[in-house]
Amino acid sequence: MRVSLSALAITSVSLWAASAVAGDPTGQEILVKADTQLNAFKDGTFESKLVMKQSDGSAREYGFTTFQKNPDKRLVRFTSPGDVKGMGVLIENAETMYVYLPGFQRIRRMGTHIRNQTFMGSDFGFDDMATLSFASAFNAKLVGQTAEQYELELMPKIKEIEYGKLKLWVNKDHFTMAKVEYYDTNGTKMKTQIRDQYKQDSPEHWQPGRVAITDHRRNDHTSEILFLSSKLNTNLSDDLFSQRSLIRGN
Amino acid sequence: MNLSRTVLLSLFFGLGWSGVARADVDLKFGGSISSDIRFRLGGGEVVPASTPAPYPSQYRLLKNGFSRNENIIKTQLTLRAGEKVKAVADVDFYWYGYSDVNDIDMATLREKIDPYRIDAYSAYLDVYNLLPHLDLRIGRQVVVWGTADKFNPTNNLNSLDYSDALLFGRALGNQMIRLDYNPWKDLILTAVWVPIFRPAQLPRTAPYALTQIDRPAPVQEQGARDTLNSLAQIVQPTQVNVFAMQPDPSIENSQVGFRIASRLLKQDVSLSYYHGRFGIPTPAFTVNKPDRTVDVAVMWPKMDVIGVDIAGSIAKLRGLGYWVEAAVFFPQEVRYGLYNDQTNGVRTPITFMFDNMGGSQLKMGYPEGTRATVIPSTPFAKVTAGFDMTWNKYLYTNFQYVYGFIDEFGAGVQARPGAKMGDNPRTEARLGSYFVVGADLKFFSDALLIRFFGAFKIPHIEDEGKPFTAVLFPQIAWTVWDATELSAGAFVFLGDRSTKFGDPAAGATEVFVKAKFTY
Numbered sequence: 064m065r066v067s068l069s070a071l072a073i074t075s076v077s078l079w080a081a082s083a084v085a086g087d088p089t090g091q092e093i094l095v096k097a098d099t100q101l102n103a104f105k106d107g108t109f110e111s112k113l114v115m116k117q118s119d120g121s122a123r124e125y126g127f128t129t130f131q132k133n134p135d136k137r138l139v140r141f142t143s144p145g146d147v148k149g150m151g152v153l154i155e156n157a158e159t160m161y162v163y164l165p166g167f168q169r170i171r172r173m174g175t176h177i178r179n180q181t182f183m184g185s186d187f188g189f190d191d192m193a194t195l196s197f198a199s200a201f202n203a204k205l206v207g208q209t210a211e212q213y214e215l216e217l218m219p220k221i222k223e224i225e226y227g228k229l230k231l232w233v234n235k236d237h238f239t240m241a242k243v244e245y246y247d248t249n250g251t252k253m254k255t256q257i258r259d260q261y262k263q264d265s266p267e268h269w270q271p272g273r274v275a276i277t278d279h280r281r282n283d284h285t286s287e288i289l290f291l292s293s294k295l296n297t298n299l300s301d302d303l304f305s306q307r308s309l310i311r312g313n
Numbered sequence: 314m315n316l317s318r319t320v321l322l323s324l325f326f327g328l329g330w331s332g333v334a335r336a337d338v339d340l341k342f343g344g345s346i347s348s349d350i351r352f353r354l355g356g357g358e359v360v361p362a363s364t365p366a367p368y369p370s371q372y373r374l375l376k377n378g379f380s381r382n383e384n385i386i387k388t389q390l391t392l393r394a395g396e397k398v399k400a401v402a403d404v405d406f407y408w409y410g411y412s413d414v415n416d417i418d419m420a421t422l423r424e425k426i427d428p429y430r431i432d433a434y435s436a437y438l439d440v441y442n443l444l445p446h447l448d449l450r451i452g453r454q455v456v457v458w459g460t461a462d463k464f465n466p467t468n469n470l471n472s473l474d475y476s477d478a479l480l481f482g483r484a485l486g487n488q489m490i491r492l493d494y495n496p497w498k499d500l501i502l503t504a505v506w507v508p509i510f511r512p513a514q515l516p517r518t519a520p521y522a523l524t525q526i527d528r529p530a531p532v533q534e535q536g537a538r539d540t541l542n543s544l545a546q547i548v549q550p551t552q553v554n555v556f557a558m559q560p561d562p563s564i565e566n567s568q569v570g571f572r573i574a575s576r577l578l579k580q581d582v583s584l585s586y587y588h589g590r591f592g593i594p595t596p597a598f599t600v601n602k603p604d605r606t607v608d609v610a611v612m613w614p615k616m617d618v619i620g621v622d623i624a625g626s627i628a629k630l631r632g633l634g635y636w637v638e639a640a641v642f643f644p645q646e647v648r649y650g651l652y653n654d655q656t657n658g659v660r661t662p663i664t665f666m667f668d669n670m671g672g673s674q675l676k677m678g679y680p681e682g683t684r685a686t687v688i689p690s691t692p693f694a695k696v697t698a699g700f701d702m703t704w705n706k707y708l709y710t711n712f713q714y715v716y717g718f719i720d721e722f723g724a725g726v727q728a729r730p731g732a733k734m735g736d737n738p739r740t741e742a743r744l745g746s747y748f749v750v751g752a753d754l755k756f757f758s759d760a761l762l763i764r765f766f767g768a769f770k771i772p773h774i775e776d777e778g779k780p781f782t783a784v785l786f787p788q789i790a791w792t793v794w795d796a797t798e799l800s801a802g803a804f805v806f807l808g809d810r811s812t813k814f815g816d817p818a819a820g821a822t823e824v825f826v827k828a829k830f831t832y
Contacts, residue, residue, distance in 0.1 A: 115758055123758070123795050144796035145831030148343055158579060158626060168435070168484075169457035172581050174626035174634020179703040184759025188706075284758075307448065307495045311399070311441065312391075 090203035090215045094231070096238040098198045103267035106132040106299040110291040115185050116284070125183050134195065136304040140312075147183070153309045163309045170306050185286035186278040191256065197231070200224055211235055226253070237261070239269050254278050265295045339393040344386065347829035351381035356821025359517050371411035372428075374517055380823055382410030389435075396441065403435035403486075434486045450491040455484040456505055458572055458585055459638045459697075460624035464715045464749065466640035466695035467585050467620030470505055470570050472513040472592030473719060478804050478820050479786070482719045487511045499576040507568035510560050512613055513592030521818035523596065523609055524553040529728035529738035531596045532649050532685035536673030537665050538728055541651075541685075542738070550607040557594060558612045566590075580625035587618040591644070591722045595687055598650040600660070614688050614722070615645035635700040643692050644723060648684035653677070691724040693717075693744060711751040715768075717744040718813070729816065732780070732809040739811050741776035762790040764802075770813055782808030782815050796831040 088096070113125040126143035137154040141147040149165035160173045178189040197203075201217035201224070208214060217229035227248035232241040243256040260272030275287035302308060359374040374380055386406045393399045409428045419425040437452030459465030463481045470489065473482035487507055494502040522528065526549065530541035560566040568589030575582060594611035601607055622638035651663040664682035666674040676682035695717030703709045727743045730736075747768050754763040766786040772779035788802025803824045808815025 123760075145343055145345065146792075146796040146798070148831075158628065159576075167457060168455045172460060172624040172626075172634070172636075174701060174703075175628065175632030176626070176634060176701070176703040178632060179705055180709075181706045181759075184755065302495075305495065306499070307493060307501060311439065311448075 087205070087208075088213075090205035090213075091198065093205065093213050093215060093233050093238070094198045094201065094203040094217070097231075097233045097240055098196050100238045100267075100269065101240065102133050102195055104133065104265055104295040106130070106296060108294045108297065108299070109270075110293075112289045112291060113183060113185055113187075113286065114289060115183075115286045118284075130299055130303055132299050132301070132304060136301075138304055138308065149312055151309045151312065153304060153306065155304060161306060161309055163312065165312060168310075170309055186254065186276045186281070186284055187286055187288070191254075191276060197229075201229060203231070206230075208235075212241055234261075237269050239271070252279055254280075264293045268295060337395055339391075341391040341393075342389070343391075343832055344388040345829055345831040347385045347387070347827060349381055349383045349385065349825065349827050351379065351823045351825040353378060353380040354822045354824070356380075357518065357521055357817030359520070372409075372413045374821075379411075380821075381825070384408045384410060398441070399439040401435050401437055401439070403433070405432040405434060406430075407432065432486075436486075446495045448493045448495075450493075451489075453486045453488050454491065455486050456489065456491060456503075456570070457484060458570075458583070458620070458622075460581065460583075460622045460636040461638040461697035461699060462636075462701075462711060462713060464697045464713060464719060465638060466697060466717060467583075467587075467618070467622055467638055469587045469589060469591075469616075469618055469640075470507060470568065472511050474514040475516050475519075475593075475720065476514045478516070478784075478823070479825070485511060485514060499574075499581075501572075501574045503570075503572040503574070505568075505570040507570075507589065509562050510566055510568060510590050510613065511592075512557075512559070512594065515593070516820055518818050518820050520555060521816070523555050523611070525730065526550055526553065527734060528730050530649070530685070531687050531727070533687070533689060533725045534665070534667065534673060534685050535671060535740075536667070537649075537685035540665075540673065540675050548601065548605060550601070550605055552606045554606060554608050556608060556610045558597065558610050560590065560613060580623050582623045583621070585618075585620040585622075587616075587620070590615050593720055593722065595647055595722070596649070597647055597687065598652070600652045600654055602654050603656045612647070614647050616722075617643040619643075631702065633700050633702050635698075637696075637698045639694060639696040641692055641694050642722070644688050644690060646686070646690035647688035649687050650684060686725075688723040689725050693724040695721075695744065699749070707755055709753040709755075711749075713749040715747040715749055718747060718768075721745060726775070729811045729813075732811045734810075736811070739777040742773045745813060746771040746773065760792045762792075764788050764790065768814075770808075778811070780809055780812050780815075782812035784814050798827075798829045798831075800827045800829075801825065 109129045109131070111127055111129060113127065115123045117123065124143070125141060125147060127139055127141045130138040135154070135156040139152040141150045151163035153161040153163070158175055160175065160177065161170050162173055163170050181188055197217065200219060200221050202220050203215045203217050206214050206216045212235060213233045215231040215233065217231055219226060219228070226245050227250065228246045230244040230246070233239070234241050239261050240258050242258070244252055245254040245256070247253050255277045257275045258271040258273070261269045262272055264270045270290055270293045273287055273289055275285060277283050277285045353374060354377055356374060356376055358376055389401065389403045391399065391401050407430045411428070413425050413428050414420045433453055435454050437450050437454045440449040443449045456470045457465070457468055458470070459467040468484070471484035471487055474480065474485050475482055477483070488509065489505055489507045491503065491505045526545060530538050532538050532541065568587070570585065570587040572583055572585040590613040592613065594613050596609055597612040598610040599607060618640050620638070620640035622636065624634070624636040627633045627635060653661045653663060655661065661678050662681050664676045664684055666676050666682045697713055697715050699711065699713030701709065701711040721744050723743050725743050726740045728738045728740050730738055747770055749768045751766040752764070755761065764787070767783060769783040785805040785807065786802065788800055790798055790800035792798050803822065805822045806814045806820060810816060813819065
């Protein structure tokens with residue numbers, strides 16, 4: 064489920080107007096603000112590296128470039144290592160996804176069941192990678208705060224969410240997300256996501272330099288995505304997010 | 314401007330680069346190095362063709378022996394000149410890993426001591442937005458149509474490579490001109506022209522289908538088949554030679570395809586048309602020689618194919634992916650030309666007088682009667698329908714129903730050899746039905762893959778005997794490090810000699826170990 068940026072902005076403005084009267088913002092207001100910051104660009108190009116840490120201390124790495132056009136469109140092209148180089152994934156919306164397999168020179172429509180996969184075998188689930196709006200999927204309650212961060216508790220409001228609840232820490236300075244803890248319906252912590260090393264890449268947007276996720280069900284196995292560069296608001300064409308573009312490859 | 318790469322390319326290619334050097338040329342190089350060792354178990358022996366030497370070369374398939382010992386270097390070079398032009402070369406170098414030496418002269422030839430081959434899978438040039446929304450791809454390429462997995466009845470522009478059972482028919486590159494026009498959203502119109510037909514690559518075991526003398530005659534009419542089988546038993550040919558009648562490189566023999574694809578109610582749909590030929594040859598003529606040898610000629614039948622496919626995802630079934638792909642084939646009729654050559658040089662046609670009761674009488678000489686039918690002109694359909702599901706991060710499953718396997722062509726029936734040498738042949742529908750199932754189990758961050766794949770033939774009511782036949786393909790693959798994979802497994806043919814997969818012409822059970830590094 065997705066909400067448009069304009070809808071988020073309108074909601075955000077109206078909720079902030081209310082909070083100015085009431086004092087501390089509510090959990091939902093903070094969540095909307097965090098969502099707005101997360102998506103504060105029309106389009107973006109991100110060079111990234113997925114690092115999967117192994118038990119022997121070594122790490123496997125995947126390089127990829129993500130083109131994103133809010134609210135829904137994404138094109139991911141893998142650049143390394145060799146066995147995935149040239150592979151592409153096109154997400155037109157939540158229901159329509161394609162994979163380009165260069166070895167077969169063909170595009171394959173994927174059922175949305177691939178959300179059940181992890182991202183390249185890492186600790187990132189599909190929803191960890193694709194969630195662009197928390198406020199549309201969760202009800203938030205402010206449960207604590209420090210001088211730097213708000214602590215929210217998020218309860219799912221749509222049945223498609225696999226988690227029982229989330230805990231979210233939001234930095235107060237720019238409403239960037241700092242940490243997410245994922246719990247199952249029994250209250251057991253499943254995963255922890257850390258977002259840090261933020262850099263401002265547009266007047267409205269702060270981009271984390273690192274997103275790390277630890278799966279507590281796998282002996283705290285950790286994967287992280289390092290964002291090497293980002294370019295925002297370059298007017299990416301809709302044609303880029305098409306099957307025709309996907310088959311052109313890197 | 315990427316100056317260093319441009320300079321390097323200029324040095325590499327020597328000349329003719331000045332026109333491109335003005336653009337921002339981006340060079341990408343990739344590929345893989347792999348090793349593939351296989352051992353076959355209980356197969357039919359295949360000796361090298363036309364090799365009368367008393368000492369056999371290693372170019373043969375033993376009943377139990379190594380069937381593959383290949384090393385492969387795959388290289389892919391991609392050049393981009395700005396956003397407008399891309400050139401791709403995808404070439405595989407194969408070293409067979411055995412010697413093909415029959416005499417002392419051959420022992421002096423490096424290509425016999427260490428045989429190799431080069432496969433150019435792709436070598437094409439892309440021009441994007443040649444006209445607004447129009448892309449051109451010209452050169453050696455593979456055009457894949459259809460939404461099903463591997464079994465694509467609408468996918469006929471490239472003939473398939475059947476030489477490796479593990480690939481289930483990989484498409485062979487061919488020279489083509491392809492235009493893609495994307496005027497609006499998801500609407501894509503594609504036109505392809507293939508000037509010269511390229512036949513399918515057959516497996517080493519394929520000659521079995523024609524050269525074993527107890528093989529039933531490949532004709533539809535029961536009476537004609539019985540008569541020809543009786544004659545073969547009487548004459549007992551000493552040798553069967555198979556010749557091919559390739560299509561001329563004429564404009565009439567070029568292939569064309571058109572496709573329109575779009576999205577309807579969130580589902581991907583397409584409609585296609587193909588005019589060309591089926592990649593696997595079919596027997597068309599037989600000449601019985603006075604010395605009791607037999608010459609058989611094969612040809613590649615023409616066909617027109619209208620295809621349709623649909624694919625999508627069903628949200629209410631946990632995002633189940635599904636696809637349905639169907640094609641109606643309008644084949645060229647192939648009649649069986651049969652002749653007897655006499656010692657005086659006179660060639661006599663052998664035809665039949667068919668009656669309405671299904672009986673037939675042999676007619677020798679002129680005027681000719683009716684030739685028996687190999688491929689009737691009756692249109693026929695091939696269908697693949699399937700679904701897949703990722704259950705969790707460990708398990709992926711795939712199920713397909715296939716009507717008409719990748720190598721099956723034509724309506725009617727086909728006669729198969731007896732279960733054992735000397736047994737009576739049996740008939741079954743030429744187009745079979747199959748369940749194809751697959752499952753991937755992944756562990757350790759996808760580093761360990763356990764894969765099972767199987768194709769099981771479903772007998773039709775009209776099939777005689779209905780013996781069981783299937784292929785099983787279990788394998789285990791371990792990504793020991795980035796882009797480095799070790800794998801082992803087996804490709805198991807089940808069934809007796811009279812069945813599709815038990816027929817020695819289809820191949821034999823193999824076990825394999827592979828290693829691959831991709832760069």
